[in-house]
Structure formats: C-alpha cells, structure tokens
Amino acid sequence: MDIIQAIIIGVIEGFTEFLPISSTGHMIMAGHFLGIEETAVVKAYEVIIQFAAILAVILLYRDKIDLREIELWKKIVAAFLPLAVIGFVLKDWIKMLFEQHQTIAWMFIIGGVIFILVEYFHDEATATAKEVEDITWKQAMIIGFGQVFSLVPGTSRAGSTIIAGMLSGVSRKASTEFSFLLAIPVMMAVSGYDLFKHYHEFMGADLTAFAVGFVVAFCVAYATIKLLIVFLQRFTFVAFGIYRILFGVMLLMIL
Secondary structure, eight states: OOOHHOOOOOOOOHHHHTTOOOOHHHHHHHHHTTTTTOOOHHHHHHHHHHHHHHHHHHTTTTTTTTGGHHHHHHHHHHHHHHHHHHHHHHHHHHHHHHOHHHHHHHHHHHHHHHHHHHHHHOGGGGOOOGGGOOOOHHHHHHHHHHHHHGGGGTSHHHHHHHHHHHTTTTEEEEEHHHHHHHHHHHHHHHHHHHHHHHHEEEEGHHHHHHHHHHHHHHHHHHHHHHHHHHTTTTTSHHHHHHHHHHHHHHHHEEE
C-alpha cells in the first residue's frame, strides 16, 4: 500500500465510520477500484485508522469522559455488553455466513429502506430522551441489542444503534451522540483485539503511509462528526437511507 492509497482509505474510514452508511461496503468498493488486496498488512492499517477515528470521538466528547458522567457511562458499558458477548461467541460464524458481496449490498438496501420507514413514523417532538444524558437504562439496552445487528457486514454499527435509539423514543441527536460514545468501548475492544492479532505485520509495513493515513482518518472523522450533528439540526436521516439504497444497487451491479 502506497501513500496515495493510504490517504484514500483513511478518508473513507474517517468519513464512513460514524455515518449510518457502513464502512465495510465502501472499503470493498475502494479495494476493488484501487486494486488493494485484503492482506494482513492492509488489515493492520485498518486497525490503525480505526484508532484514529476513536481518538476523534474522544477529543470531541472529552467533556463527557468525566466522573460526573458516571451514570451515562454505566449505560454505555451496559449497551456494549450484548455485542461483546454475542460478537465474541458468534463473530467468525456470522462473518463466514454473511460476508459475501451480494449480502453486503442487500444489507445496504434493506438498511436504507428501514431508515426511510423509521423516519416516516418518527416524531421528534414526542421523543422522551432529547439529550444523550436523558437516555434511560431500558433505551440503552435496546440500543445495545440493536447494535448486535451490526455483526452482519453492510448493516453499519452507527446505523443499527441510531435506528434502535429512535425506535425506543430517543431523539436523532441523542441517538447519534450515544452511538458516537458507544463506539469508544466497541472500537477499542475490536481494534485492540485486531492489533494483538496483527502486531507482527507492522514490522514489514510502510510506517510513513500508516502515519499519514492515521492523521488523515483522524481529521476526516473529526470533521464528519461535527458536520453530522449540525446536519441533524435541520435535516433527517432520509438522505442517508436513499444513499444506502443507491450504493447497494451500485454494489450489486459492479461486484
């Protein structure tokens, strides 16, 4: 992987990781057009840029990482547990069963339709949790179990948690911010595990490309998170639903 490829993949990771559009499909598309094979070195690079995305969340929401927010973090940890347990037991089986390009494409389309339907019935005015601190234990657990669907490639971790939040009576903004914060333990666990598996691959890798990609992924993720919150103050997730459907159809046609 050269520096240009590292930059492109870093941009895609930073942009798609926290949007409800699934980074998996976009990585597949990028690899297809750039001619990048899913080698151990590439996997190690993906771990690095995921850490960059996590760092962006931590920096943006550093005021939430405080002992005064202990109740919120108890709920975040509780919401993390279903994915941690089920993912640890069934992750490899689920990936083997579902990680096919056609399946990923169809999950894009299905997820897009679900987003449009959820937005059609969602009433922001009646949301019981307007801010992320208002989320109840019940809502946190619904989001946590909703996140389990993200084990199916193409579903989107952000998408599944946001939809679960909105269906349980949480506002768009609060659902999205809870999804951001929930990404911290999830991605730390997943990336840490992958780093442990692939640490030896760093020895023969182009560390300059890794460093450049890390910075790019961090900057893009930071900007994307801020822009999404601003976007949601005026718009809904319907645009993301339409995008998912169109991207899924494109995946079916190309791959």
